[in-house]
Amino acid sequence: MIAVRHFKSFLALLCALAATLFSCGGEPKEKSETKAGSTETASKAPAAKKKVIVFFGNSLTAGYGLDDPSQAFAGLIQKRIDSLGLNYKVINAGVSGETTSGGNSRIDWLLKQPLDVFVLELGGNDGLRGIPVSETKKNLQAILDKVKAKYPDAKRVLAGMQIPPNMGQQYATEFKAVYGELAKTNDVTLIPFLLEGVGGESKLNQSDGIHPTAEGHKILAENVWIRIKDLL
Known part of the structure; x- marks a missing residue:
């Protein structure tokens, strides 16, 4: 019984961490990647074709x-x-x-x-x-x-x-x-x-x-x- 209780507590902790990542950290991270990606794309954009x-x-x-x-x-x-x-x-x-x-x-x-x-x-x-x-x-x-x-x-x-x-x-x-x-x-x-x-x-x-x-x-x-x- 103790092992089961510990396992359930462990699952609850994982769910809480996952929720935190997606609700708080997920969106800013995605925006950050998009912004970084845009900067990289702009820097690598080829000059207009002659x-x-x-x-x-x-x-x-x-x-x-x-x-x-x-x-x-x-x-x-x-x-x-x-x-x-x-x-x-x-x-x-x-x-x-x-x-x-x-x-x-x-x-x-x-x-x-x-x-x-x-x-x-x-x-x-x-x-x-x-x-x-x-x-x-x-x-x-x-x-x-x-x-x-x-x-x-x-x-x-x-x-x-x-x-x-x-x-x-x-x-x-x-x-x-x-x-x-x-x-x-x-x-x-x-x-x-x-x-x-x-x-x-x-x-x-x-x-x-x-x-x-x-x-x-x-x-x-x-x-x-x-x-x-x-x-x-």
Whole structure:
């Protein structure tokens, strides 16, 4: 009988302790854990995901001939963005020698990654090779269409290009007009002439007279920035 009484007393003590823990200590402990958990979550919260700007072009975008590709205008745009604290990441998708046909073939692979701003810089090599203007226009349109279909909310920018009248004045005139026509038709931002202030200036171009020096690219970056800054 004594053992039973002691056992019942022991059970009563346990119940009392349990009641005390749940009614008094339980709730504050839970709040404490929640608060601590919130603090930990906040401290570990990742920074906002950067938006992506893709520069899709040829050797001008790639920075052909420069000691450091980051000296090309796309890299300089990234530095400007960083200095302003804007949450954007620049991807340089320039390939030297690229034509609009090559770009149209390559764009599908590139669009596997999300993008928020798309800057199209192609056509110069078409002009130098005398590719029919109608073909260049068709390819540029196809690229713009694919970007819009994949990422309808992405902002599109078209970098205009001009060529010397080596292929005849009519060809050069028609070639130049393509960019303005496409920009209007597709309602995209137009950089009238990417090489404005650089094209034809020997001191701002490499020995081939075509590709800008590092100083030349600084001017290209300004030509681009003026047109895209309000899009960011």
